[in-house]
Amino acid sequence: MCSQSPTRKRRQVAIAYPLAVPHMTILLRGFLDYAQKHGDWAITTSPPSLMGAGESPLTLNHLRGWSGDGVFAAILNQADILMAQQLGIPVVNGASTLRETGIPRVRPDHYAMGHLAAEHLLERGLRRLAYYGLKGFWFSELRCQGFVDCAKQAGATCDVFQAPRISGRWTSLQKRTDLLSDWLKQLRPPVGLLAVQDYRARAVIEECDRLGLHIPHDVAVVGMEDDPTLCEFRPPTLSSVARNSWLLGYETAKALDRLMNGQPTPMDQTIPPIGVVARQSTDTIAVEDPHLTDALHFIHDHLDEPLGIDQVVHATSISRRQLEMCFRRVLGCTPHDYLNRKRVERVKKLLVAPGKIKLHKLAMACGFSNAERMRLVFRRVTGMTPLEYRRTERAKNT
DSSP, X not given: OOOOOTTSOOOEEEEESOTTSTTHHHHHHHHHHHHHHTTOOEEESOOGGGOOTTOOSOOGGGGXXXXXXXXXXXXXXXXXXXXXXXXXXXEEEOOXXXXXXXXXXXXXXXXXXXXXXXXXXXXXTXXXXXXXXXXXXXXXXXXXXXXXXXXXXXXXXXXXXXXXXXXXXXXXXXXXXXXXXXXXXXXXXXXXXXXSSHXXXXXXXXXXXXXXXXXXXXXXEEEESOOHHHHHSSSSOOEEEEOOHHHHHHHHHHHHHHHHTTOOOOSEEEEOOOEEEOXXXXXOOOOSOHXXXXXXXXXXXXXXXXXXXXXXXXXXXXXXXXXXXXXXXXXXXXXHHHHHHHHHHHHHHHHTSSSOOOHHHHHXXXXXXXXXXXXXXXXXXXXXXXXXXXXXXXXXXX
């Protein structure tokens, strides 16, 4: 129910933030949810009367002389800081490009995002990690620090590459690619790599492919922001750390509301991330035993086939008994148990994916001979049938 009183003036709030950024759709939903609950604000985003030909959507400069009540903005440089101060109305900053702005900010916990990415890679047995960031951006420094600290706590090594800002209309892309390529050549596989943004993680995958480095077994890659277009548009799909965009939007609106009411608000409020969304780019496990490595890579690469243990043994240069001993010593299970676990993990992902795949097609996509065999294995591993699992997971999201 709207809390706005009949006599209260409807607040005019501007959003001077690039709405084309992928996570902004969900963030804006959270912002609007708060606005509707606490007064149903009038939201201004890109008024045509304030925009010239070829200009981007609403910026702080467009708001000179605007008689509104508050602004949600991306403060990216000193000019933005000065403009925000000159507006004379409350402004909340949603960007983490600069360490200090003097303007209240609500932002993701970038340190925690980096820490989560390192934990994800360490859980896959990787003990050589690498971070690809951007020099001169505070959010990159925070993500790097969380990643490096987690690696050190686990006794893992971590190589850091902070790409410099390169000017030049025609040569900057090639220079960036050359710098990235030179760094990747120095890394010793297997390595777990975090890129500061999803599109830079995609650039890493493309360059690894050019260099003959296999994803995920040579280089397991994690991105940031969980942009579905970049993460899922082609294989290998990209694992990524998801920020809590809805809560970011909601808390940003709450902070702006406090300022418009003349109440204090924290200068730097952080929102914890949701977690790592695991996809193909980190679907691996790193071990030192080369025979076990061959077996694991073979299993991961052929999960959608009716794979038998004899085929796994054939992919190595040791006997079935020796391979079973390796699995028990390092992973605490048999090759057959491991294969079934990985197949069940794949079934789980497909069960909660959009749409409704038929069980016999699902079984074939996960390497089972038929739906009944899949049901028996799934129930043995999880304690429930595939249909029960699907109903349970979908109920959580309704």
